[in-house]
Amino acid sequence: MKKIGILGGGQLGRMLLQAAANYAVETYVLENDEHCPSAHLCTHFVKGNLQNYDEVLAFGKLVDVLTIEIEHVNVEALEALEQQGVQVIPSAAAIRTIQNKILQKQLYTAHGIPTADYLITQTAEELTQHQAFLPAVHKLAKGGYDGKGVQVLNNQESLTQAFNEPAVLEKKVAIQQELALIVAVSTQGETAVYPLSEMVFNPYLNLLDFQISPARVSQEVLWKAEAIAIKVVKALKSPGLFAVELFVDANNEVLVNEVAPRVHNSGHHSIEGNACSQFDMLLRILLHYPLGNTQSLSASCLVNILGAPNHAGPAVYQGLEDVLKMDGVYVHLYGKTHTKPGRKMGHITILDKDRTALIHKANKVKDFLKVITQ
Numbered sequence: 001m002k003k004i005g006i007l008g009g010g011q012l013g014r015m016l017l018q019a020a021a022n023y024a025v026e027t028y029v030l031e032n033d034e035h036c037p038s039a040h041l042c043t044h045f046v047k048g049n050l051q052n053y054d055e056v057l058a059f060g061k062l063v064d065v066l067t068i069e070i071e072h073v074n075v076e077a078l079e080a081l082e083q084q085g086v087q088v089i090p091s092a093a094a095i096r097t098i099q100n101k102i103l104q105k106q107l108y109t110a111h112g113i114p115t116a117d118y119l120i121t122q123t124a125e126e127l128t129q130h131q132a133f134l135p136a137v138h139k140l141a142k143g144g145y146d147g148k149g150v151q152v153l154n155n156q157e158s159l160t161q162a163f164n165e166p167a168v169l170e171k172k173v174a175i176q177q178e179l180a181l182i183v184a185v186s187t188q189g190e191t192a193v194y195p196l197s198e199m200v201f202n203p204y205l206n207l208l209d210f211q212i213s214p215a216r217v218s219q220e221v222l223w224k225a226e227a228i229a230i231k232v233v234k235a236l237k238s239p240g241l242f243a244v245e246l247f248v249d250a251n252n253e254v255l256v257n258e259v260a261p262r263v264h265n266s267g268h269h270s271i272e273g274n275a276c277s278q279f280d281m282l283l284r285i286l287l288h289y290p291l292g293n294t295q296s297l298s299a300s301c302l303v304n305i306l307g308a309p310n311h312a313g314p315a316v317y318q319g320l321e322d323v324l325k326m327d328g329v330y331v332h333l334y335g336k337t338h339t340k341p342g343r344k345m346g347h348i349t350i351l352d353k354d355r356t357a358l359i360h361k362a363n364k365v366k367d368f369l370k371v372i373t374q
């Protein structure tokens with residue numbers, strides 16, 4: 001049986017393991033916390049640090065093919081494993097580029113891929129020379145995640161919030177719409193593109209709040225988004241599953257924001273909403289099977305289940321029964337015992353061929369379900 005290793009044991013790893021149950025594979029997970037969402041679903045759990053060279057190297061030697069559920073992993077160990085014949089998908093080189101927002105932006109520039117104008121800064125002090133560039137968004141080159149490591153700098157006064165580490169200073173885009181496009185790349189270089197998703201963010205928590213797929217966009221925006229996403233994955237020259245996050249600006253121009261080299265929150269609806277889910281697709285890539293069908297089976301809405309504000313402690317899912325009574329509503333809880341404000345505790349996919357009914361149901365779900373403590 002083929003041995004698949006996953007670096008990271010959070011909810012993404014958990015859903016990948018659920019899909020892996022359909023294949024004859026042995027699964028290995030590396031994660032620091034033995035109570036993580038993936039621990040009880042894998043064949044072999046290894047406790048260890050994703051950032052530690054020796055621990056990632058030793059883990060990689062146990063498997064035939066290695067993948068990631070988070071990009072903040074020790075990339076030097078992945079490079080060593082590749083040299084020793086372990087297949088790493090996505091490639092260590094692609095992960096190295098994506099881990100660093102400066103390298104990511106430079107890749108877009110080098111390949112003529114539209115992206116917001118930017119400068120590279122090393123210290124906070126340097127920003128005083130770039131006031132003409134404001135309003136802008138300052139993004140830490142390394143280590144940012146889920147909106148942490150991103151600071152909006154609207155004016156001179158906000159410069160006190162600038163990062164004093166290598167970062168990208170990006171022009172603030174007048175965002176009309178945020179989109180995400182998942183592209184699968186097989187080990188033979190074939191590609192399959194998912195239908196475009198349209199996101200709505202929660203401005204208070206800076207997290208994806210609500211998503212509709214397929215997105216309601218013009219044909220022109222769709223074509224631009226697909227062309228950009230394909231260019232991004234070709235530039236990365238790696239097999240894998242990639243989520244390309246895009247902005248549509250006030251002039252209907254499409255810009256790439258960033259890319260995640262892994263299964264992604266923006267693709268969770270694909271479990272019920274598409275012929276082949278993003279998790280099944282990644283397994284096909286890891287196993288060298290033909291790519292699956294990305295076709296949308298129904299319009300779908302994705303609602304993240306986030307910890308309610310002011311509640312931290314053992315999680316209680318208030319209103320769950322009301323949600324479970326609804327038709328076309330699929331609940332996914334990640335098995336995290338403790339909640340905190342804004343923590344991703346699960347997601348819900350809603351399917352409905354009628355878009356008005358879909359959005360109505362999504363709002364109802366959001367109204368009913370609250371993750372609180374007792």
Ligand code: ADP
Pocket residue numbers: 116137139144145146147148149150170171172173174175178201245257258
């Ligand atoms: P993360 O890697 O933490 O997810 P992102 O780079 O995706 O960070 O930024 C988080 C959010 O900040 C985006 O979804 C978008 O709403 C906003 N944002 C990021 N870059 C810009 C920009 N150049 N102009 C305007 N808003 C931006």
